[in-house]
Structures are given as structure tokens and as C-alpha cells.
Amino acid sequence: MxxxxxxxxxxxxxxxxxxxxxxxxxxxxxxxxxxxxxTAPAKKPEPGKSPWGYETFKAPTPRPPNVRPGEQALPAKPRAYTDIESYHAHIYFDEDSYQKAALIRKWAAERFSVELGDWNLEPRGPHVTPSFYFGFTNDLLPVIVPWLQLNSLGLTILIHPNTDDPRADHLYYALWVNRSQPVNGYSIQKPGPDEPRVEQIYPNTRPTVKIERA
Structure with a gap:
């Protein structure tokens, strides 16, 4: 055949x-x-020497330092919820779902006063896939979270608060819509001495459409 x-x-x-x-x-x-x-002929080793030498198998197994935020010691009391000054929503997409992301972006800009960022067509910062984000104030949280839940179009969305601990914001304090995905938070640092204590947002959209209600 x-x-x-x-x-x-x-x-x-x-x-x-x-x-x-x-x-x-x-x-x-x-x-x-x-x-x-x-079933396969033996491969001859390439000429030269391994940069790791010939004793690496004898090296002990080290314990890496703790990099998970908030686990250095148990806190004496809970954090104040007023430590949250604003929120970010990161919408992730790929070459097959970019049109869905464009629609969510358009809808959000039409309905909410948010800080809308540029398209990131390559991994940027802790985000390992293409994305865009918008920042919003605390008063919009009870509206934007359910709105994104109902209008995600199946995309993965990360919603995180903005506090003085951005690594914890992305890794520990995050909310996910639909599913989670890896976030490379190891290199995230706290703001420097000349930077704001918490990342600031500056709304740059002018809503023209009323939010749909049942």
C-alpha cells in the first residue's frame, strides 16, 4: 500500500x-x-576536553538559597491589605490567539480608565510569552476581575497587585484567569532608593463605552 x-x-x-x-x-x-x-554504530567522542573536567561527578549536591518571597521567616502578623496601591493585568497570547488579545485590548480601553501598555511580542521582564498589560486602580478591582473572567476568550491572564515587593506580587499574590503559566521572578528586585516605593500607574485611556450590565 x-x-x-x-x-x-x-x-x-x-x-x-x-x-x-x-x-x-x-x-x-x-x-x-x-x-x-x-542497532546504532558507536559514536566516536569529539576531540577536546569537557570544560567541566573529569571530576564533576564527585561534586556534592548543594542546597540552593531560598528565593521564594515571604518564606525567610513566618510573619508575626498579616500584611495590611492597604499595602496594595494598584493592580496589573497581563494578557498572554501567541501567534494563534493574537486576535483574541487584540479584541480584549480594544474592549478594555473602550470601557475602563487604565494605563494601557505597548504590545510585547517577545518575552519581557518576568513574562515568558508575548503579552500586553494594563494597570488599574483599586476601586476598579471588583469590576475588572469578573469582567476579565467573563471576557478572557480563553486566554491566560495574570492579575497581580502592586506593593513594595514586586517579586511577591508576581509569584505569591497573583490571581490567574483560566490557567497559570511560568513567571520568571528570580531577577525581580525591589525598587531602588531613587524609585517610587510601589510601581505607579498613569491612566492613558478615555472610556467611550458603558460597561455592559445584565
Missing amino acids: KEDQEWADVLSPQRRNWLRRGGLAVAAGTIAPLSLAQ
Whole structure:
């Protein structure tokens, strides 16, 4: 059959020889399992030396430092919710879902006074896939969160608060719509001495559409 021939063409001569030997062994009733070494010629090592040397297998297994925020010691009391000064919503997309992201972006800008950021078509900061974000004030939280839940169009959305601990904001204090995905928070640092204590947002949209209500 045509399909069988196509598969046969894909198989390497070595693989065909292996199958042929196996078929003959089955016919003779004496199957001898072939090891991987028997099915592929041994590769000669490349000339040169490993940069890791030849004693690396003797190295002890180290314990990495704790980089998870908030786990250095148990807190004596809860954090005040008023430490949150604003929020960010990060909408993630790819080459198959960018039109959905564009629609959410348009809808949000039409309905909410937010700080709308540029398109990020490559990983940026702790975000490992293309995305865009908008920042919003605390008073919009009870509206924007359910709005995004109902209008995510199936995209992954990260919603995080803005406090003086941006690493914890992204890794510990985050809310996810639909599903979570990796966030590279290891390099996130607290603001420097000449920077605001908490990341500031400056709304740059002018809503023209009333939010839909039932």
C-alpha cells in the first residue's frame, strides 16, 4: 500500500535491517532482543576536553538559597491589605490567539480608565510569552476581575497587585484567569532608593463605552 511505502521510505536502512533481522528471528522462533548499541554504530567522542573536567561527578549536591518571597521567616502578623496601591493585568497570547488579545485590548480601553501598555511580542521582564498589560486602580478591582473572567476568550491572564515587593506580587499574590503559566521572578528586585516605593500607574485611556450590565 502507498502508506506502507511512505513509512518504509522514512525508515533508515539500518532500521530496515533491524526489522528484517527481527522478522527472520520470529520466523525461526528464536527472538534475541537487540540492544541500542547493536542497532546504532558507536559514536566516536569529539576531540577536546569537557570544560567541566573529569571530576564533576564527585561534586556534592548543594542546597540552593531560598528565593521564594515571604518564606525567610513566618510573619508575626498579616500584611495590611492597604499595602496594595494598584493592580496589573497581563494578557498572554501567541501567534494563534493574537486576535483574541487584540479584541480584549480594544474592549478594555473602550470601557475602563487604565494605563494601557505597548504590545510585547517577545518575552519581557518576568513574562515568558508575548503579552500586553494594563494597570488599574483599586476601586476598579471588583469590576475588572469578573469582567476579565467573563471576557478572557480563553486566554491566560495574570492579575497581580502592586506593593513594595514586586517579586511577591508576581509569584505569591497573583490571581490567574483560566490557567497559570511560568513567571520568571528570580531577577525581580525591589525598587531602588531613587524609585517610587510601589510601581505607579498613569491612566492613558478615555472610556467611550458603558460597561455592559445584565
